[in-house]
Amino acid sequence: MQKATNLNRLAYFVAVVDAGSFTRAADYLGITKAVVSQQVARLEQEVGTTLLMRTTRRLQPTEAGRMFHARCVSILREAEDALGELAQGRTEPKGLLRITAPYDYGTSVIVPLVTTFTSRYKDCRVELNLSDRMVDLVADNMDLAIRVGWLADSNLQARRIGSFRQLLVGSPEFVGNVPALNEPADCSSLPFVANNALREPLEWTFTHRDGDVRSVRFKADIAINTTPAVMEAVRQGAGLSVLPDFLTTAGLLAGDLIPVLPEWQLPSGGVYTVYPAARFRPPKVSVFVDMLIAALKALSLTREIR
Amino acid sequence: MQKATNLNRLAYFVAVVDAGSFTRAADYLGITKAVVSQQVARLEQEVGTTLLMRTTRRLQPTEAGRMFHARCVSILREAEDALGELAQGRTEPKGLLRITAPYDYGTSVIVPLVTTFTSRYKDCRVELNLSDRMVDLVADNMDLAIRVGWLADSNLQARRIGSFRQLLVGSPEFVGNVPALNEPADCSSLPFVANNALREPLEWTFTHRDGDVRSVRFKADIAINTTPAVMEAVRQGAGLSVLPDFLTTAGLLAGDLIPVLPEWQLPSGGVYTVYPAARFRPPKVSVFVDMLIAALKALSLTREIR
DNA sequence: CGGATTGTCAGCTTTTAGCATACATTCTGT
């Protein structure tokens, strides 16, 4: 079987015809005229057809050469367009961005961000898949996964971009009807709503501003397996619970929830982005992650001011 | 300036996407999978975009990769079409064939041949330029020149494909009214029509069948600068003249002209084809030259039978 | 008529293509 024609030679041939001489084509291409001469000669050898009629110091395309030149111009233009489109896609966010995130985090943090993202970048669309299971990025054709919690650093494509705090909260009515709460031990006997979405929902370690560390084990009469429902029960005065700040912000602002022992900190968790392994990051992904980082920073500042 | 993208890599990339794996693409292309892997990796490097999302043992194109793949398929198909068109032009005579020939030879020999050629090859057209001057093949964009006479063998692209004879002829009336003509000297005092299209129209060397060589210098009362007009004067009884067989055949057959001293031969000349220097001969040229050679052979046989 | 220009050729150096081999990771059959 005949060896494939080297398509790079088309560009040399087109340059010669366009320039009207090997010498001018070489100048235009930035190589020596000997190379241009050789490349076109090899092209003629490969296609078994004379494309240029030459005499010393003069040349012109044959009839076959003129036909082929027209075809080559079209081919090279199409290649240039395709490469240009790739280059443009490297710099401008566009196309469909597929994101997976946990239910709760996705609903409260990612949804508002997605709205902002698509209104800012008109060429982008977003498909947000909320799932608490470990999504396979490549198999499920995802561009980006938001992971919340505690990840081992073994996955090179995972990147910690922010954090969330956890708070002990109760409703105003509930907290108003119990004795003063000054330290974690004061709370251990109070009604507690356990969040069974967590691996260990009852035992919590508090750290005071001055460094004092206390662990408390709550007793729960109520245990629920989804975090929003836990929050709703707390709002209804069913008891205290530990909830992430990305869920409680609205309730705290509205006065439906009250932080308990705010001087005592609970462990915070990380917010991670995970990408499929790839050599280059499409700008739609980079831009979205930048926006997420900025949003998380703004959230941190809001918390610190209060 | 960025180095140009190697267009040969497009074929590797398309093969991988089409095949669904590097391994199958390698099998299809007849090379090792390591090469396919490297070629696509280099393509991604050159375009600065991830085209394929890979995990171990699995891959799929990115969004940019899918777009680019569609473009590449189109480009490669167009290239294949263009190369196919060249290949077809290599085997089938088609297009415009531009021929230059001397006035006389062209009119009597080439015109009938051109008619046969274009009726046999429907895709061909012919442009016949009759000129007695030395035509520059490349400058005047000719595919083929027919040269008649005596060429030095220095031009490598000239090819002798046949010959013509020269005959001493007169009209029947003229020859009937003169004493018997047995040898060249008998003719030297007779009226002679000089052909000024020739370099030396008056001095001729005759060679007998038995090897005897005689030279004669004619005296001409009439000198004309075009061969057909010379022949017409001879036909009208103005005298004898030396004319090429490709002009006299019809007159001889019709009885308008009579050969004089047929046992004494005059110098013959060659029929040559001249091509512009080229690596490959388009089939339209090759086929036409083949037909010309065949026609000249047929002419030779006709002369020998008589 | 001589110098300038053009295209080609030959020899050389650098770069690339393609190979074989080894390795890490996943998948499948037993």
Next chain:
DNA sequence: ACAGAATGTATGCTAAAAGCTGACAATCCG
């Protein structure tokens, strides 16, 4: 559950190709 098979990548090697320089032959122009 495990071992072998399959896949894609990396590395080092060899051969081929790309590009350079210099020289040459043929034409053109001042």
